[in-house]
Amino acid sequence: MREITVQDLKSMIDRNEEFQLIDVREPFEYEVSNLNGDNIPLSGVVIESDKISKDIPVVVQCRSGKRSAQAIMLLEQEGFTNLSNLKGGILAWKEEIDPELDVY
Secondary structure (H helix, E strand, O other), X not given: OOEEOHHHHHHHXXXXXXXXXXXXXXXXXXXXXXXXXXXXXXXXXXXXXXXXXXXXXXXXXXXXXXXXXHHHHHHHHOOOOOEEEEOOHXXXXXXXXXXXXXXX
16 A cells, blocks of 8 residues: 655645545544545445546545555555555644644
8 A cells, every 4th residue: 555644745735736635534523624635434435436536646544544544445446546545644744744733
């Protein structure tokens, strides 16, 4: 499974690269804080996989990186080959990029 760091993701955003960010946390978690990704909870990621791009890079994130890794395993079984896990999730983003971000 490919992983990227929060520094890698920040660089992708800063360079205005084309990619899709999928946040697999629950909606109540997404409301507390998010990185402007598409919110598709882990429980529905296979059912809603048609909302996930297959032709551009996709970064999957959650709170710590565990649920996003599960989501990637499920999606790879559906034929996805363009996925990267955000190592450390939104907690790493707060620690390394945006200390002002609210997390729970």
